[in-house]
Amino acid sequence: MMATTAKQNKNKSYWGWLAVIGVFLLTKAKWLLVLLKVGKFATLASMFVSLWAYAIFFGWKFAIALVYLIFIHEMGHLVAAKMKNIPTSPAVFIPFLGAAIGIDPKKIDNAKTEFFVAYGGPLAGLISILPAFALYTTTGDPYWALVIQLGALINLFNLFPVSPLDGGRIVSVLSPNIWLVGLLVLIPILFISPDPILILIFIFGLVTWWKQFKKDRDTEIMKHEENVLTELNKEFRFLAENRSRDFGHSEITANQFTSLFIKIKDRKDEVNRYLQNNEGFTFPVLQEKKRTEIKKNKAEKHILKRILNEMNIREDTLEVDPASHLDSIVESIYHKNEYQLMEIRKEVKRVKAYYQTSVGTKVKSLVLYLALAILLAVILVYAMGILDASELSGM
DSSP: OHHHHHHHHHHHHHHHHHHHHHHHHHHOOTTHHHHHTSOHHHHHHHHHHHHHHHHHHHOHHHHHHHHHHHHHHHHHHHHHHHHTTOOBOOOEEETTTEEEOOBOGGGOOSHHHHHHHHHHHHHHHHHHHHHHHHHHHHHOOHHHHHHHHHHHHHHHHHTSSSTTSHHHHHHTTTOTTHHHHHHHHHHHHHHHOOOHHHHHHHHHHHHHHHHHHHHHHHHHHHHHHHHHHHHHHHHHHHHHHTOEEETTEEEOOHHHHHHHHHHHHHHHHHHHHHHHHTOSOOOTTTTHHHHHHHHHHHHHHHHHHHHHHHHTBOTTTOOBOTTOOHHHHHHHHHHHHHHHHHHHHHHHHHHHHHTOOOHHHHHHHHHHHHHHHHHHHHHHHHHHHHHHHHHHHHO
16 A cells, blocks of 8 residues: 555656656746757757756656657757747756757748747647657556556646747637636636646746737727828928919928927827826726727827927927028927838738638648547546556556
């Protein structure tokens, strides 16, 4: 009976360490990027350090299996990235945390590519289990069943649809909104089993989802800025095209310039009144519509303030400096607005295009994701059955 209890405790420790590995794969801490740039020597050196650390607590056989499985998983990401011509750093092992390769997210320009790179890890993890199947079939040694269980669990864990776990990055090709579904699934699990590791996963997943949620709101704000600048530039273009023509000269008069200044100033005052009437704390998510409207008005105020300053008229007297070259001022403001419009449109297009994929791509991605998850789950159950039978026979 004592032997059985010891084995159960040992199995629990396996689950605990696998959860820790999951947290590392989730966080991908930025400070590791410095370490990841050390070079290929870092892979070999850190691998042996991790092997030694795991061996102290779990023995050499378990340590070798764990490091092997983690290494193949990370190589899957690396190979997938290379196939897409995305530069990466060599893999670096961190004892009791796992391993990572450095990939600059800016080099991944769409969700389809992100799916490909993320899927490479669990897929390679599945392949890494196959030799253990052959060895168990040949020898009947339960150790190889443990390797199968370990490999299936590591990679199945990583398929959970919470970003930045591999599963979260994979399902982003379908919709990043699935991250919220994954978080909601985690809530009852946390009540049933309030494990610290699961709590960390939930926190990091919530932060990632919130960043994406804010990105959607930021896009809405940028669209508002685009509309404001477009409307304002219509005014400046109209002013430039309807100059006063006196004594054979064609130029913008002070009266025309001042009239536009007053129009823009009135709009800015209206925005200020809105912001003053809506000061105070607003709840994230629950009052997100109001928060977005406030941010839109703040962005508009910034644009209007810049333009009014560039028009260089004293607000108290509305006097225009006689030496001012009004034509050149209007032209300068117009071109600055156009440049800002170009940058905004470029960014909005980039953000929108990132998650735009065809229905066919979404269906294929979903099938591949579910197929891999189901296969790993079946393998996990199979390996657990072998180990349970081995424990009973050992009694």
